[in-house]
Amino acid sequence: MTDATAARPAPLVLNGAEIWKSWLDRPAQEAMVADIRAVAEAAPFQRFTTVGGKPMSVRMTAAGRLGWVIERGRYRYADRHPEGGAWPPIPASVLAVWRAVSDWPADPDCCLVNWYGERARMGLHQDKDEGEFDAPVVSISLGDPATFRVGGVQRGDPTRSTKLESGDVARLAGPARLAYHGVDRIAFGGSTLLPSGGRINLTLRVVRP
């Protein structure tokens, strides 16, 4: 695995989104899944209803000082889990990826954890609830492959899609930080990492600079 001081391989670039294929090898993916299971035990996955009133198909939890929640019809970062406790710390395995690819001098204060079951998807959106758009969003994919779509900074901009597979790391930075993106579908059962299938996506964010 690459560390922060070592040269990084050139990423694939899709509408400005940078993607490093197979950043994590299989043992590193397995170790990270174990770390995320511990996070989800401390802060159980939630199924939120969007501000528009639709139940989300993706289950969410978080680690770090802040977690993203939908509460009383508002999207926001909260310092407590909806069930009351503080969020568990971001696992060291996850922070190591941020330090290697973010090019940001400080650690993130949120690791959002998305869990995709068989028919889960995530509509085209911008990550814009954070207070620091100069810092990138770094994403880690574990488990089943996903069809990831990226456009420009306007909703109507043309989009392109690619597969994000287990162990891939992606970064939305610079002019692509506010690019629209989403997950059309996952290839359920397309990876053996999670014994019951599904996909975990982690996004690391700087919320309060």
Ligand SMILES: O=C(O)CCC(=O)C(=O)O
């Ligand atoms: O699951 C993914 O790859 C993307 C997740 C995402 O866009 C988000 O959590 O904001």
Ligand SMILES: [Fe+2]
């Ligand atoms: Fe996003």
